[in-house]
Every structure is written in structure tokens, then in C-alpha cells.
Amino acid sequence: MDAAPDSSSDVAADSSDLDASLDVAPDVTADTGLEALADVSDSISSDAADADGSDAPCPAECTGGCAGGVCLILGPPGPAKTDVTCPMGWPCRVKCISGGTCQGNILCGDGRCTVECGGTGATGMCGGNVDCSKSSDCTIDCLGGGSCDGKITCGKGPCHIECGGTGAAGMCTKDIDASLATKVDIYCMGGSSCAGTVTCGTGACLLKCGGSGAANMCKGSIDCAKATSCDIQCLGGSACASPITCGKGKCTVACGGTGAANQCAGSIACTSSCACDVSCIGGGSCAGGTTCPSSSCTVSPKGCTSTPSGCNACK
16 A cells, blocks of 8 residues: 655645745835836826927926927016016917016027917007017017017027007007018018117018008118118008118118008118119108119119119129
């Protein structure tokens, strides 16, 4: 008869095997579970930052968040003159939509900067200066009546400025300094908009003064002396009331629009321009006279043309 198994030794062996398996098993605790959850949370946060367009945390100045990697600042209410400052290293969008918002200065950062001053029926936004001098690209929309009541300064990149919305008037009342900009587009479409001096930059400059039924745009002098080309359109009634100075590049000045009169009351100087075309279409326009590159480029009684031989030296 066979001997019965040694049950006590078998139990000991099984117990030894169990201890060995426990020794090699991972030490799963509540702490490691929490650490795993933290890793997942960090991964989600990282993905959210990537989707937002920037790994950097959204700066505190960006009161509207940083969706798409753009710092959105919601304009502070008036009448307090609270400055708005965009953070460096971020594209920035400043929204001053409600009436009376953004009464302090607006200081753009070194990225692309967009400033919106005006909403439907709202007035009096952006009462201080708008300084875009550090920005790589600048867009300033002064659409509400009486908006942008301070000086506007562009940076070294392209600069686009709109002064006027439907039925609105009195936008951009102070100087516009775009002397550093490589490309300038300024639209003074609201009545009595762009009342200060306008200085163009070093590249092409387009200045349009006049909208449907609007008058008295661009009252201040227009300095286009450093621009590679000047396209100045004085279309509204009594638009461009002060002197216009062109530089060495091609200069085109249109004085007159449909039903409007008395444009270009100041002098127009394009003596150094490689080509100059000044059209005096509106009744009473060009009252200040025009000096062309040469007498052969003169159009009776007051305009200039680049059509005759020797009147277009632009390369």
C-alpha cells in the first residue's frame, strides 16, 4: 500500500510559492493609483495647451482667455482711465465694444495686435492713445462714433486703420503716426474722422478720406514724404483741408467724389516725385494749388499728370 502524501510539506511548498509571487508582484497602493490619475490629468492639460496654440500658460492680462493662442482682452469700463497692456510674446486682441469702454491707453505687445473700438450703436470707445509701436502687425478698427480720441502709433510692420462705421462720426481725432510702418492702409470714412496729422511710413501708403454722405475727413496735414508710393483719395466734401506732401515715389492724389466739393483746400507738393497725378474733380477742389515735378507735367488749371514724356521717371 502506497504511503499517503505528506500534506504538511505540500502546504509549506505552496505557501513558499505564494510568498515568492507576492515578492515579485507590483506594490499597488492608493498612492500609486493617485499618481496614475495625476499623469492622465497632466496629459490632458498638455493636449489642451497644444490645442490652444501655446504651451505657455495664459497670462493674467488676457481677461477673455487665450483661445487659438491669441490673448483676448475685454476692455475695461469707463469712466476710469484704466490702461490696457498686451503681454509680450503673444498675439493680442483688444475688444472695446460697449460704449465708453477703454478710456485709458492701449499698449500693444510685440506680436500681432488687433484693437476693436466700437459696436452697433455704441459710442465713445478707446478714449486714450493706441500704441502699436512694438507690434509686428497692427490692425485698429475705430468704428463707433467718437472712438479713438487719442493718438494712434503704428509699428515697423504693416498697419491697417479704419476710422468710421455706418452713420458714425468723429473717429480718430488726433494724430496718426505710421512713420515706421512698411505698409499703411488708412480709411477715414466717417464724418470728421482723422482730424489730426497723418504720417505715412516707408512703404506703400493708401489714405482714403470720404464715405457715403460724409464730409470733413482728414483735416490735418498729410505727410507721405518717406513712402515708396502714395495713393491719397480725398473723396468726401471738404476732405483733405491741409497741405499734402509726397515723396520721391509715385504719388496719386484724387480730389473729388460724387456730389462732393471743396476737396484738397491745402497745397499739394509732389515736386520730388518720380511720377505725380493730381486730379481736381470736385467743385472748388485744389484751392491751395499744386506743384508738379515740372511745368510739362501740369494739368490746367491746378492738377498734375505723369502721362507726358519725361513726367514718369519711376523705375
